[in-house]
Each structure stands twice: as C-alpha cells, then as structure tokens.
Amino acid sequence: MPSGSDTPVWRAPVRYVECDQQGVVFNAHYLTWADEASMAWYADVVGLAATDHAAMVEALMVKTSTLEWFSGARWGETVEVHVDALSLGRSSLVLRFTITAEGRPCCVVETTYVWTADGRSAPWPEHLRAAVGAHLEP
Amino acid sequence: MPSGSDTPVWRAPVRYVECDQQGVVFNAHYLTWADEASMAWYADVVGLAATDHAAMVEALMVKTSTLEWFSGARWGETVEVHVDALSLGRSSLVLRFTITAEGRPCCVVETTYVWTADGRSAPWPEHLRAAVGAHLEP
C-alpha cells in the first residue's frame, strides 16, 4: 500500500448506514468517499475557486477506477483519505486515493478522469491544467 | 396496518447494501422505496405520459412524510409496495405506501406532496389533477 501524502484531504466517521450485515463497510461506499476526497482536493489542495470547481464537476468524467481492499472499515471508526495526483495528460488526470481507518490500510482507489466537452474528451483549459499540474507527485 | 389496494405497484428484492449490521433494512431506505413506488403509481396506475410525468417530478415537492414500522425487511426477501391516494387538495396530494416483505407488514409511509411553481405552492394543472383524482380512495 502506498504511503500517500502527509495530510488527509477528507475524513469522516463511518456511518451506520454504510455497514452491511457482516459489520464492515459495503464496497461501493469506498468510491463515494474517493469522490468526496477528489472534491476536497480540488478545493483545498489545488485551491480552485468555486466557479472553476463547478466547471470541473461538470466537465470531468470518470473513465476508469481500480480498487484494492486490505481490510474493512467498521462503524465507530473514522476513515481518512489521502490524495496523490499520479499523472496529467492532454485531457486525462489520474488520482490515487489511499483510504485508512484509524490508520489501518483499508482500500486504495486509482481513478482516471477525462476532461470532456460536448460529451467527448477535450483538452484541459490551460489555467486549470496548470493549477492541477502544480500538485503532481514528483 | 391498512390493507392497501389489491395490486402492488412496485416490488424489488431487498438489496444486500440496504441491510445494516443488525441484518435488517436501514430505516431510510423505506423512503426510497416509497419514492420509487410513487413514480410507478403515476406511470402505471394514473397512466401519465412521459412529459406529464417529468413535469410532476419537477413540480411536486415532498412536504411531510410519516413512517411507522412493524417489522424489518431482510436480505433474501422481496418487498412490495401498495399505493393508495388518500386525499387531493388545491395543491396537495396525500399518498399512503403500504410496504410488505413476503407478505409480512413492514412499514406504512404517508407522504404529503405539494405542487409548486417558482418554489411556492401552486394549484395543480387541471388535467393532472383530474387524472390523479380519478384514482382517489373512495
């Protein structure tokens, strides 16, 4: 499991509704947490203004996600998500979400986003590409 | 628990994700099922055309809901929802959703909807009011 960046960009107590009858968080909710963490990363790390943020939510489509689980988060625990920007292409962006519960590795999500216009992939607007690019992993 | 009308308008197997760690469906999901049943009732019982249906989804706001539980639905069971239209006012509509699992009473939901225009209550369009009114409980 990758170490992730130093500071979690998103954290939340596990919700009772998120746990299934085996007492662990149902797998789909990890994608929800990654989505929330991506929003927090754009706002708090990249520092996008509200209008740019809204434009990204509108234009950025999720193309692929891969998830690998290491343990199940449980009710009573707080989950944290670290975000690392792995690559930035003409229209694509790959983010990695490292999800822990009370520090215990739970799941790593890697998601590829594509900038779109009129439903087709399109190049990033230059100022947004520059803003995101400044936060790529070295 | 009221008997409900004869034919369920909506049915679905309980989903694994809907059950909490006590092995019963989490309470909020009964509102989701009632919502789906309301859509099915407008389409299949009232017989609204797609454009009227879309207009209703846009204009009808949920004002109040009351829920009473009798038992918990469980994974492996199929839930059914019967819908009864209890009253129809100038702008309001009250629907009752009787939810059973394998025939066992689980929950009764009563919801008051209000027709709105520009965010304020407004009278029903006459043709929709007539269509819905034809299916009121006697």
Next chain:
Amino acid sequence: MPSGSDTPVWRAPVRYVECDQQGVVFNAHYLTWADEASMAWYADVVGLAATDHAAMVEALMVKTSTLEWFSGARWGETVEVHVDALSLGRSSLVLRFTITAEGRPCCVVETTYVWTADGRSAPWPEHLRAAVGAHLEP
C-alpha cells in the same frame, strides 16, 4: 420550526452522491443524518460508554418517524443537526432532530424509539433510562 438546542451534535458537508437530479438532497438521506445525529447524541451529550452505546443500538428500535421539510439542502452546503429529547416513557423515547443547512431550516424529524428485548417492547434498563432522562427538554 423549533429552535433546537444551542449546539449541533452532528454536522457534515452535503455529499455529491446525496443530491438528486433536481440539485437537492434526496429526501431519504435526512433519515440517515438523523440516525447519525442520534448516535452522536448518545455518545457526546448523554455520554454513554461504548458498551452501553452498543447495547442501545442493538435494543432500541425505530417505531415511527415524521419528517417535515422546509427547504432542500444542496451540494456545497454543510448541514447541522440539533437534537432535543422530547419524552421518555417506560420503554419509549422521542427525539427531535432539527436539520439546517448553512443555518437555513431544512427538515425537522421526530422519531419514536422503543426499547426491545427478544423482539418485544421492554422497559429501559434503569441506568440508561436515568442517563437519557437527565437530558430531557424541560
């Protein structure tokens, strides 16, 4: 809309997944928030120890809920929930959840819980009844 107690016991940013295609939070999620707020109230206001908390989650059943909506919470807003204990009976408890978004009234939920043993209503354990009773609205 009631004023609620002074301090919210639970707060969370609205999640993107919680908003429907009308751009407001889907109605069922208010019950989820009320549930989370009830847990926080037991832990932080009543001050239940973990074992007592777990016993309550196991034994307390939701019998009825009534919801009234005043406006819809939206993505980008933070919701807060105030909790007031309205009444406490031999086996029952009524909690009121006052939900706001950025201070704007959104929804009031009143839920009646019943203590159960072997699936039937039963009197509260005395020490839990006393602990909860100390926080009843005057």
Next chain:
Amino acid sequence: MPSGSDTPVWRAPVRYVECDQQGVVFNAHYLTWADEASMAWYADVVGLAATDHAAMVEALMVKTSTLEWFSGARWGETVEVHVDALSLGRSSLVLRFTITAEGRPCCVVETTYVWTADGRSAPWPEHLRAAVGAHLEP
C-alpha cells in the same frame, strides 16, 4: 466492451435516488449493481442452495475491482447485468459484469474474490469450487 453471456442475470429500473445532479447514475452504484448480479449469478446460474449461498456471502471477500465506464445510465432506463466467470483459482474467482442500459454499454466491472477462513485466504470448499467451475467461460 465484451459481449457478455446471452442472458442478463440481473436487471432493475434505474432509481431516482441513484442519479446525481448531472442526471446520470453516480459511479459508486455500479458496484452495488455488480454485487446484486453476483448474488443472482450464484443463485440462478450456479444454482447454489440457500445454505451454500449464505456460506459464500460470509466467506468470499472482494479483493479488487476495476471499473470502466462507457456511458451513464439515466433515470427512466432499465439496466441489465451479464455475468461471466473469467477464472477460478485455488482460493480466487474473477467475475466480469457487463452493465448496459436499454442495450447501451455503460460499464464493465471485473472483480476478484478470495475465499477466506478466519480472515485469511483459504481454498474453496471442493463442492462449491466444482459448482462454480462448471460455469467458467471457455
């Protein structure tokens, strides 16, 4: 996008609650649908008895999932899921879920499950391994 087997093992109308404010199904729900389809596949294609099914739900852990999206399902559409068993190891199983909406490709999910005992990977019980193996893709 792979063609999938001939008959969908699971289908459901898109729920209103599943659509986000862009009018398409939120990405996490595709994992929920794949999960429901896996259950249906074990029951209806493999033909597991209820006790074997329950044992599998208890022992089979999701290790990895990869998702690729082609278009977004929308409210008003019915989604169908085809399931193909791609490989079966000593303790692992790979299922592919091909998800369409009104016949339009939406998402392909590939999930690797691991049989576990006491929280560690363990060999499949022989009779279950044989039952599942009989339905592997050639």
